[in-house]
Amino acid sequence: xxxxxxxxxxxxxxxxxxxxxxxxxxxxxxxxxxxxxxxxxxxxxxxxxxxxxxxxxxxxxxxxxxxxxxxxxxxxxxxxxxxxxxxxxxxxxxxxxxxxxxxxxxxxxxxxxxxxxxxxxxxxxxxxxxxxxxxxxxxxxxxxxxxxxxxxxxxxxxxxxxxxxxxxxxxxxxxxxxxxxxxxxxxxxxxxxxxxxxxxxxxxxxxxxxxxxxx
Numbered sequence: 001x002x003x004x005x006x007x008x009x010x011x012x013x014x015x016x017x018x019x020x021x022x023x024x025x026x027x028x029x030x031x032x033x034x035x036x037x038x039x040x041x042x043x044x045x046x047x048x049x050x051x052x053x054x055x056x057x058x059x060x061x062x063x064x065x066x067x068x069x070x071x072x073x074x075x076x077x078x079x080x081x082x083x084x085x086x087x088x089x090x091x092x093x094x095x096x097x098x099x100x101x102x103x104x105x106x107x108x109x110x111x112x113x114x115x116x117x118x119x120x121x122x123x124x125x126x127x128x129x130x131x132x133x134x135x136x137x138x139x140x141x142x143x144x145x146x147x148x149x150x151x152x153x154x155x156x157x158x159x160x161x162x163x164x165x166x167x168x169x170x171x172x173x174x175x176x177x178x179x180x181x182x183x184x185x186x187x188x189x190x191x192x193x194x195x196x197x198x199x200x201x202x203x204x205x206x207x208x209x210x211x212x213x214x215x
Contacts, residue, residue, distance in 0.1 A: 014171075016170040017058035019212050020153040023050040024123060028156050031125030036198040038205040045073040048150055053078060055148055055205060056085065056113055063088035063111035065136035068178070069150045069214030070115060074125060079115065108135060117214055119171045120155050120163035121206070127195040128163040130171070132179070134191035140204075141193065146205045152213035160194065174215045 020028070029039040042048035052075050056062060059077055062085045070076040080087045088111050116136055116199055118129040125151070131137055157163050172189055179187040198204045 003079070005104060009146040012093075013132070014070075016166050017154055017212065019210055020156040024156055025153050025208060025210070028121055028125065029159050031123060032121070032127075032206055033125075035125040036201065036204075037127070037194060037195075038202055040205065040207045042207055042209045044211040045213055046158070048207050048213070049073045049075050049078065050162050051207050052115070052143075052150060054144075058084045061086045061088060062111070063108055063139065063144070063215055065116035066182075067117050067150075067214065069117035069152065073150060073209075075115065075150065092185075097139070109138050109145040110145075111139060113146045113158060114139040114149065116140065117150050118155065120166045121157050121158050121208075122157055122163055123150055124159060125196075126163070126168070127193075127204075127206070128161060129193050130167045130189045131191045131193070132188045136194045137191060139194055140195065145203075148207065150207045150209060150213060151206070152209050152211065154212045155214075157173065158165050164192075171215055 007206040021208070026043065029041065032039050040051050052073075064070055064076060064078050064079065068077065079085050080090055088107055092108060095104055097104065116129075118127045120126065129137070129140070137188055155166070157166055167189060172187065176187040179185060197203070
């Protein structure tokens, strides 16, 4: 019984780990564009990084949450250490959460540019992401002036049902382990965001990377 379960787990992980074939990526990109979301496509994480950085004007106030995709691509490090941008995250970490909580909340809620990723993209053009705290969700929805999401094509799924299954069965166990190692606390699927359409032209940009990024 255990061997059968392990075999099923491997098949499940393989389905959620493998980059999507070209036809699916093209179909998904077209659906996102039809839903008001700008799409760029990168063959690898180095090109994804170049595209993202080219989209951000020098001096912009830029915020990002904890994102394995941004870490894997080197984007987070570039934002925080290059000197070309005004990064919010290091400033927040230097502030006192007990006495400056309101200032932190306002600072992180409405940056000029919000960077991040999502946990799944449906072939019908919806962006789906889960969060334990929800801190990145407000800027995604409407708080940030611009939102740039870097997403490996392994996150493309047929529809919302499979997107939720990907989060519960694949993403959460990995994120929970990461949070426990990094912060000493468990994660959780506390808040869930589904973006079906963006009404403001060019506000949300998705950079689809053909190389697997994050989880």
